[in-house]
Amino acid sequence: MTMRTPLGQVRGLGSTRAGTSHFWWQRLTAVANIPLTLFIVFSIVFHIGTDHAKMAAYLGSPIVTIALFLFIVSSVFHMGLGMNTIIEDYIQHEGLKILAKMASTFFCIVIGFSSLFAVLKLSFGG
Amino acid sequence: MAKLKAPIERPLSPHLQIYRLTLTMLMSIAHRATGILLYFGTILLAMWLISVATGPAYFAFVNDLFSTYLGRLLLLGYTWALLHHMLGGIRHLIWDTGVGFERKTVEILAWTTLIGSIVLTIGVWLMGYWVRGGLS
Ligand code: HEM
Numbered sequence: 001m002t003m004r005t006p007l008g009q010v011r012g013l014g015s016t017r018a019g020t021s022h023f024w025w026q027r028l029t030a031v032a033n034i035p036l037t038l039f040i041v042f043s044i045v046f047h048i049g050t051d052h053a054k055m056a057a058y059l060g061s062p063i064v065t066i067a068l069f070l071f072i073v074s075s076v077f078h079m080g081l082g083m084n085t086i087i088e089d090y091i092q093h094e095g096l097k098i099l100a101k102m103a104s105t106f107f108c109i110v111i112g113f114s115s116l117f118a119v120l121k122l123s124f125g126g
Numbered sequence: 127m128a129k130l131k132a133p134i135e136r137p138l139s140p141h142l143q144i145y146r147l148t149l150t151m152l153m154s155i156a157h158r159a160t161g162i163l164l165y166f167g168t169i170l171l172a173m174w175l176i177s178v179a180t181g182p183a184y185f186a187f188v189n190d191l192f193s194t195y196l197g198r199l200l201l202l203g204y205t206w207a208l209l210h211h212m213l214g215g216i217r218h219l220i221w222d223t224g225v226g227f228e229r230k231t232v233e234i235l236a237w238t239t240l241i242g243s244i245v246l247t248i249g250v251w252l253m254g255y256w257v258r259g260g261l262s
Contacts (some may be wrong), residue, residue: 027222030215037212041205045250049258052182059178068175079165115172118179126186 022081029078036071043067055123060122077113080105153214153236160211167204204257205250 003010047058058064083104091097145151170192190196210236217235220226226235255261 001241027219030219032218034212037208041250042209045254048254052178053183056178059175075164076168079161079168082161083165086162098188111168111172115168115175118172118175122127 005108022084025082025126026085028080029074029081033072036067036074039067040071041084059119062123065123069116072112072115072119076108076115078094079106083108149236149240153217156209157214157218160207160214163203163207164211167207170204176192179231179251202247202251206243206247208240209246209250213239213242213246 043058043064047055050058059068084101087097087100087104091100141201172190174188177185192201217226220235226232
């Protein structure tokens with residue numbers, strides 16, 4: 001057992017310079033998500049009921065692929081950061097917290113890369 | 127020491143149950159709730175993108191799933207969650223610049239988020255049905 005307070009133990013070790021990183025990336029991706037979301041929502045709505053060949057060609061066209069690509073990267077990053085905050089808020093047990101964050105990160109990576117793969121496949125040749 | 131009596135007996139340590147529910151509180155909860163909905167809603171988007179990339183048969187299958195009543199309800203919820211979270215997020219970004227904390231402004235922002243998200247959702251779905259050519 002140590003008599004030193006938690007503050008005393010870390011004082012003087014210096015900043016990791018990472019204090020605002022989470023906040024910064026959450027905001028950066030939030031800003032990016034606004035135009036990307038609007039673009040994706042309207043491009044999907046205007047193609048409701050389109051047959052498969054036309055839809056594949058549309059999603060695979062360069063501008064749409066780029067927009068989808070950026071939307072997927074930005075929103076998966078954003079939602080991963082957001083879910084980490086939520087986990088930290090509600091799960092107190094240290095071990096469970098780490099497991100939950102791990103599971104969430106795996107989910108984001110699987111969803112992100114599967115979506116990206118689908119979009120790139122459409123773009124690079126059916 | 128003279129005993130000072132507080133004009134009103136106030137709870138010393140407020141708990142969640144003691145606060146009166148306000149719209150701004152609800153909007154704060156809604157931002158987190160829609161964030162969680164969107165988190166899981168990405169499964170729908172991924173499923174749909176993969177279906178287009180896989181081929182006509184799987185695309186038709188996923189489209190049929192999305193066309194059921196349950197599917198449409200999920201997509202309607204996803205649309206609302208997305209638009210509500212977007213407007214709520216813009217509200218957060220405005221606050222981040224250090225403005226908009228006056229009680230009146232906060233109230234206006236909350237109502238704008240709520241009404242705006244409903245109006246936008248209805249607008250997007252009407253547009254969708256119009257593109258589709260009817261209420262089928
Ligand atoms: C469309 C534009 C979007 C904007 C402007 C936006 C904005 C924000 C902001 C500012 C926060 C932080 C809130 C806070 O600090 O309390 C946040 C949290 C979050 N966002 Fe977004 N977001 C957007 C889209 C999305 C999307 C597409 C997803 C999921 C795929 C998402 C998932 C989340 C999650 C899970 C959180 C954490 C919620 C919380 O901590 O309460 N957001 N968003």
